[in-house]
Amino acid sequence: METKRFQIDPKHMDMEQIRQAAQILREGGLVAFPTETVYGLGGDAEDPDASRAIYAAKGRPSDNPLIVHICDYHQLEEIASELPETAKKLSDAFWPGPMTLIVKKNQRIPLETTGGLETVAVRFPSHPVATALIRESGCMIAAPSANTSGRPSPTNADHVWTDLNGKIQGLIDGGEVEIGLESTIVDLTEEVPMILRPGYINKEMLEKVVGEVRVDPAVLGTENVHIKPKAPGMRYKHYAPKGNLKIVTGQEETVVKEIEKMATEDEAAGKKVGIIATAETEDRYSHGTVLCIGDRRNEDEIAHNLFAVLREMDELGMENIYSEDFSTPRIGQAIMNRLLKAAAHQVIEV
Ligand code: AMP
Ligand code: MG
Numbered sequence: 001m002e003t004k005r006f007q008i009d010p011k012h013m014d015m016e017q018i019r020q021a022a023q024i025l026r027e028g029g030l031v032a033f034p035t036e037t038v039y040g041l042g043g044d045a046e047d048p049d050a051s052r053a054i055y056a057a058k059g060r061p062s063d064n065p066l067i068v069h070i071c072d073y074h075q076l077e078e079i080a081s082e083l084p085e086t087a088k089k090l091s092d093a094f095w096p097g098p099m100t101l102i103v104k105k106n107q108r109i110p111l112e113t114t115g116g117l118e119t120v121a122v123r124f125p126s127h128p129v130a131t132a133l134i135r136e137s138g139c140m141i142a143a144p145s146a147n148t149s150g151r152p153s154p155t156n157a158d159h160v161w162t163d164l165n166g167k168i169q170g171l172i173d174g175g176e177v178e179i180g181l182e183s184t185i186v187d188l189t190e191e192v193p194m195i196l197r198p199g200y201i202n203k204e205m206l207e208k209v210v211g212e213v214r215v216d217p218a219v220l221g222t223e224n225v226h227i228k229p230k231a232p233g234m235r236y237k238h239y240a241p242k243g244n245l246k247i248v249t250g251q252e253e254t255v256v257k258e259i260e261k262m263a264t265e266d267e268a269a270g271k272k273v274g275i276i277a278t279a280e281t282e283d284r285y286s287h288g289t290v291l292c293i294g295d296r297r298n299e300d301e302i303a304h305n306l307f308a309v310l311r312e313m314d315e316l317g318m319e320n321i322y323s324e325d326f327s328t329p330r331i332g333q334a335i336m337n338r339l340l341k342a343a344a345h346q347v348i349e350v
Helices: 014-026 048-058 073-079 083-093 128-137 157-164 203-210 250-267 300-313 333-344
Strands: 004-007 029-031 038-044 067-069 081-084 099-105 120-121 170-173 184-187 194-197 244-249 273-277 290-291 319-325 347-349
Touching: 004 073, 004 244, 004 250, 004 273, 014 038, 014 128, 014 170, 029 128, 029 157, 038 048, 038 128, 073 081, 081 099, 081 250, 083 099, 083 203, 157 170, 157 300, 184 333, 194 347, 203 347, 250 273, 250 319, 273 300, 290 300, 319 347
Parallel strands: 004 170, 029 170, 067 120, 099 184, 244 319, 244 347, 273 290, 273 319
Antiparallel strands: 029 038, 099 120, 184 194
């Protein structure tokens, strides 16, 4: 199949191109598009065949539900069987934006879209191309991240092209995304809202709006790998580069020394070694191929670059990859959640 590539500047949108892409969705086809978090792979959320096609294009297990993208709060009311008060409060505070709400579903969204669950994940994105596409298509758009299952999520159109060219009908290139991490997922189906996947909207921000918020224990990290996460997608090995990625944590000085030592040994053994470093440390490594993820004082920059750096390690053919730890104050939990999964929880404490 030929993948039609649309070029759309989010600041000066060419509505004719949006209409063409919307037409593909209405006819049951798939279109990848930019959102403020990562690129999504969209299909009509009410069409079971479109959802099946999304799973097939991504190679995604069909029990891993899709997020339904809307462009109006009332669409949430149309597809939920009941809505707690917290849904209104959170959507007033954070929609349009990088937060997904899990609510109980009615008949409107088919089980194919929700991976067989009686709940549905819903998000109102803020990216102008995403909202224009939803509006013009007249569909609610089911869209997981537009990557091959297991690979790092795409933060620009070339990432999507690498994974899905020839497997989908359309791709809208709207440039680099802004945030670079997937949405915060908040489950509202139980008494206390629970974060199933951390993101740019963190626990403190949610708590200011609705009071107590819990975090799914499976999100938190290394010692919890045996706990079953409530978001099916968080079960799978994910975001992973092809090389063997390990995270090194501890005092900056000691971390740099340890990575340098392992890189030296690995190179002596003939391995291609990649190092994920920061602006503060990149010049201190004399072995391996060093990629800078950003300035430690700028967590947004680190989040923005994470998936692109993991993909670049693949392009460079790195076999062993060492990363510093990025437990930054505000969105460090979201960043480390992705990095830990990408590393299959291989952490070296020094
Ligand atoms: P992606 O769009 O690729 O980030 O994947 C969507 C994420 O949302 C996956 O981790 C899913 O498991 C999660 N998700 C979607 N629907 C539900 C649901 N009804 N309950 C729990 N998690 C969900
Ligand atoms: Mg994904």
